[in-house]
Amino acid sequence: MAKNDKKNEWKEFFWNPRTREFCGRTASSWGLILLFYLAFYIFLAALFVLTMYVMLQTLDDHRPTYQDRLSTPGMMIRPKGEQLEIVYSLEYTETWERYVQALNNFMSPYNDSVQAQKNYECKPDQYFIQEDSGILKNFPKRSCQFKRSILENCSGITDRYYGYNEGKPCIIIKLNRVIGLLPARDRQPPYVTCGAKKYKVGNDEWADDSDKLGALAYFPPNGTFNLMYYPYYGKKAQVNYSQPLVAIKFLNITMNEDVNVECRINANNIPEGSERDKYAGRISFKLRINSLN
Ligand SMILES: *[C@@H]1O[C@H](CO)[C@@H](O)[C@H](O)[C@H]1NC(C)=O
Ligand SMILES: *[C@@H]1O[C@H](CO)[C@@H](O)[C@H](O)[C@H]1NC(C)=O
Ligand SMILES: *[C@@H]1O[C@H](CO)[C@@H](O)[C@H](O)[C@H]1NC(C)=O
Ligand SMILES: *[C@@H]1O[C@H](CO)[C@@H](O)[C@H](O)[C@H]1NC(C)=O
Ligand SMILES: *[C@@H]1O[C@H](CO)[C@@H](O)[C@H](O)[C@H]1NC(C)=O
Numbered sequence: 518m519a520k521n522d523k524k525n526e527w528k529e530f531f532w533n534p535r536t537r538e539f540c541g542r543t544a545s546s547w548g549l550i551l552l553f554y555l556a557f558y559i560f561l562a563a564l565f566v567l568t569m570y571v572m573l574q575t576l577d578d579h580r581p582t583y584q585d586r587l588s589t590p591g592m593m594i595r596p597k598g599e600q601l602e603i604v605y606s607l608e609y610t611e612t613w614e615r616y617v618q619a620l621n622n623f624m625s626p627y628n629d630s631v632q633a634q635k636n637y638e639c640k641p642d643q644y645f646i647q648e649d650s651g652i653l654k655n656f657p658k659r660s661c662q663f664k665r666s667i668l669e670n671c672s673g674i675t676d677r678y679y680g681y682n683e684g685k686p687c688i689i690i691k692l693n694r695v696i697g698l699l700p701a702r703d704r705q706p707p708y709v710t711c712g713a714k715k716y717k718v719g720n721d722e723w724a725d726d727s728d729k730l731g732a733l734a735y736f737p738p739n740g741t742f743n744l745m746y747y748p749y750y751g752k753k754a755q756v757n758y759s760q761p762l763v764a765i766k767f768l769n770i771t772m773n774e775d776v777n778v779e780c781r782i783n784a785n786n787i788p789e790g791s792e793r794d795k796y797a798g799r800i801s802f803k804l805r806i807n808s809l810n
Contacts, residue, residue: 590698592782592800595623595689601802603686607772608809613681620679620689624672627665627759635757636662639745642706644699647750660758661745668736671764680766684806690763690780697748700784707784709740709763714779714801726776731769740765742782772808777801 532539539547596603596619605612625631639645639661647658665672671687673679679687690709692700700707713727737743746761770776781799 590695591693604805606807607684624665629664632662632664636660641745645745658750658755660755663759663761668764671736687764687766691760694749696751702784706741706744711780714777729771729774729776734766736764776804
């Protein structure tokens with residue numbers, strides 16, 4: 518008998534036919550609870566959607582919202598050896614072949630035919646401005662051709678070893694992309710100059726390898742980055758952008774010696790490398806060509 522009572526108690530907890538309560542609550546009480554939670558969750562979902570929407574509105578698809586305040590672009594060299602060292606032996610082909618291979622790979626997207634197909638023949642010596650007008654996006658933006666033949670003796674076309682086989686190697690320099698940058702030197706295009714790097718040899722004593730550097734040739738002439746390659750509008754807006762290049766050919770470098778070289782960009786609207794970023798706008802590397810003669 519007691520067993521049956523217990524069972525009935527349980528049953529009544531779930532469904533009490535007298536009071537018409539389910540789990541201790543009437544249908545309308547349950548209904549109110551469900552309604553409350555339904556409204557609550559709808560409210561949360563709406564809040565989430567609204568926040569997302571507002572956030573997405575503040576993002577411009579064609580311009581990164583956050584860009585480190587890089588006003589001074591870094592420079593890079595190709596081929597890039599270990600620790601910015603280019604060291605090889607003239608008579609041992611395998612020691613410089615990898616540099617030639619690296620340059621071939623790097624230059625491949627600059628093939629004249631590739632550039633002619635991808636990019637636009639811009640008017641040289643002036644910025645190629647393609648602003649958006651209001652909300653109307655000027656998109657996609659065109660990019661200017663940079664054909665490797667511009668680099669003449671360092672293009673790898675006439676001299677397929679870039680001078681490495683004769684001890685007159687070419688080094689290619691490019692500036693890191695900085696969105697919106699309009700580099701110039703007294704309204705003239707910015708240009709690259711290379712020289713012997715000063716280095717410390719003792720307390721307040723400095724030396725450089727200028728006597729070993731020899732003559733340099735710059736391609737294109739004067740080592741300029743033409744203005745038409747600026748400004749850069751970003752990867753998404755300018756899908757086919759090709760960074761302009763400058764090549765330096767070492768025509769008479771002293772063999773069997775370390776030669777410390779420093780190249781810098783000359784553009785007076787690019788601030789000198791600050792304490793925070795000493796190497797902005799310049800790059801140094803070591804060049805050593807060994808030869809049996
Ligand atoms: C560029 O040209 C070189 C020969 O001049 C060729 O070997 C290479 O495959 C070309 N690259 C592209 C991407 O067309
Ligand atoms: C980018 O290059 C492709 C060919 O590779 C071309 O079809 C396309 O029109 C180019 N886009 C722009 C914006 O120049
Ligand atoms: C390029 O190389 C050729 C052949 O070696 C030479 O006659 C010419 O003067 C070089 N051009 C430049 C600008 O150095
Ligand atoms: C190179 O620079 C010199 C002197 O600044 C200038 O006279 C010459 O026109 C420049 N050449 C080119 C091709 O820009
Ligand atoms: C190359 O440099 C050496 C000194 O390192 C010099 O004696 C020689 O005249 C230079 N050659 C040319 C063609 O400038």
